[in-house]
Amino acid sequence: MFTKHDAEFKPKIQASAIALGSNIGDSLAILEAATAELAAIAGIQLTAKSSWYITKAVGPPQPDYINGCITLQVQMSPIELLETLLAIEQKFGRVRQERWGPRSLDLDLLLYDDLIIDTPTLQIPHPRMQERAFVLVPLAEIAPGWLEPISGYVIRELVKKVDCSDVHLLKGS
Numbered sequence: 749m750f751t752k753h754d755a756e757f758k759p760k761i762q763a764s765a766i767a768l769g770s771n772i773g774d775s776l777a778i779l780e781a782a783t784a785e786l787a788a789i790a791g792i793q794l795t796a797k798s799s800w801y802i803t804k805a806v807g808p809p810q811p812d813y814i815n816g817c818i819t820l821q822v823q824m825s826p827i828e829l830l831e832t833l834l835a836i837e838q839k840f841g842r843v844r845q846e847r848w849g850p851r852s853l854d855l856d857l858l859l860y861d862d863l864i865i866d867t868p869t870l871q872i873p874h875p876r877m878q879e880r881a882f883v884l885v886p887l888a889e890i891a892p893g894w895l896e897p898i899s900g901y902v903i904r905e906l907v908k909k910v911d912c913s914d915v916h917l918l919k920g921s
């Protein structure tokens with residue numbers, strides 16, 4: 749019998765938040781297509797989509813990113829959701845070169861209801877989301893009241909703690 753805190757736990761419907769990023773290729777088209785692809789998967793419902801933002805790369809020097817966040821209702825386990833995200837990254841030509849290096853598509857599983865999971869292959873909440881303005885700004889746009897279970901702060905509070913000067917709304921997105 750799985751408990752709620754097992755990565756294989758299959759819930760009825762759980763809320764999840766995903767961060768999207770791209771800085772290689774036609775990033776806007778890739779991000780829109782990846783969002784549509786996710787929304788079309790059985791067991792996944794898109795519940796909100798942020799604007800797109802142009803963001804200065806954090807980490808090794810590389811092109812600016814386009815970032816955004818979406819929220820989903822999912823009927824799959826955290827592990828299945830991660831595998832789904834990794835499969836879509838591959839489909840959009842994600843070649844795993846250097847960590848934090850440039851990529852055509854990055855899909856990060858930020859939150860899964862109030863779950864806290866820490867295994868070698870899956871950490872939820874995403875371990876670096878609290879320090880990332882390129883995640884917190886779009887997430888605050890669509891889920892300001894979501895409680896991040898490790899810090900105990902909601903997203904609208906977390907975004908006030910980081911420097912957002914390198915995150916700019918992509919007009920018309």
Ligand SMILES: Nc1ncnc2c1ncn2[C@@H]1O[C@H](COP(=O)(O)OP(=O)(O)OP(=O)(O)O)[C@@H](O)[C@H]1O
Binds near residue numbers: 856874
């Ligand atoms: N919450 C999560 N969301 C996405 N990937 C995760 C998560 N937890 C663990 N992983 C694992 O992290 C591995 C490395 O991911 P990736 O290479 O995309 O890191 P990155 O995006 O460059 O850096 P970061 O993890 O800081 O965003 C993935 O293969 C995946 O198995």
Ligand SMILES: Nc1nc2c(c(=O)[nH]1)N=C(CO)CN2
Binds near residue numbers: 803804807849
């Ligand atoms: N601005 C920005 N910087 C990054 C990003 C990203 O999505 N946006 N992703 C990274 C690896 O996950 C590393 N650095």
